Amino acid sequence: MTYEKTKELEKSVEALEMYADICKKTGDQDGYSLALKELAERNRQLGNMEASKKCLNELKEVQLTSKEKALESKAEASLKLGMLEFQNKNLQNSVMYFEKEFFEMAKELKDQKLINIGRVNTGIAKGLNKLDLYKDIIKNNYQAFLSWKFKRNPNATKK
Numbered sequence: 001m002t003y004e005k006t007k008e009l010e011k012s013v014e015a016l017e018m019y020a021d022i023c024k025k026t027g028d029q030d031g032y033s034l035a036l037k038e039l040a041e042r043n044r045q046l047g048n049m050e051a052s053k054k055c056l057n058e059l060k061e062v063q064l065t066s067k068e069k070a071l072e073s074k075a076e077a078s079l080k081l082g083m084l085e086f087q088n089k090n091l092q093n094s095v096m097y098f099e100k101e102f103f104e105m106a107k108e109l110k111d112q113k114l115i116n117i118g119r120v121n122t123g124i125a126k127g128l129n130k131l132d133l134y135k136d137i138i139k140n141n142y143q144a145f146l147s148w149k150f151k152r153n154p155n156a157t158k159k
Contacts, residue, residue, distance in 0.1 A: 013042045033062045056081045075105035091129040098122040
C-alpha cells in the first residue's frame with residue numbers, strides 16, 4: 001500500500017475500509033479477508049487495539065473459497081488476537097486464543113511450524129500468567145514456599 005510506505009496510516013485505514021466495503025458488497029470473500037487482515041495490522045500500528053480486535057474477530061467469520069484457506073485465516077486471526085491480548089496484559093484471554101483456538105486449528109491443519117508457534121506462545125502466556133502468583137507467594141509467604149520446595153527436592157538442603 002502506498003499510504004503505508006509513506007507512513008500515512010490513517011489514510012491507509014480509510015482506503016482499506018473502502019476496499020473492504022467494496023469486497024463485502026461484491027461477495028469477494030478472499031479480498032474481504034485480506035482487507036480485514038491489513039486493517040487489523042494498521043489499527044494495531046496506530047494503537048487502536050479495539051478496532052484491530054474487531055477486524056480479527058470478523059476475519060474469523062469470513063467464509064473463504066476453500067476450507068483450508070478459511071482454517072488458515074482463522075488460525076492467523078486467533079494468533080494475532082492472542083498477541084494483542086498478550087500486549088494488553090490480558091493473559092487469560094491470550095492463553096484462550098493461543099491454546100483453545102490457534103493451537104487446535106494448527107493441529108487440524110497438521111502444520112508443524114504453526115503447532116510449534118502455538119506451543120511456544122501458549123507456554124509463555126501461561127508462564128507469565130502464573131508469575132504473579134509465584135511472586136506473591138515468595139514475597140508474602142516465603143516459609144511455605146521453602147517448605148514446598150524442600151519437599152520437592154530433598155537434596156536442596158544437603159550441600
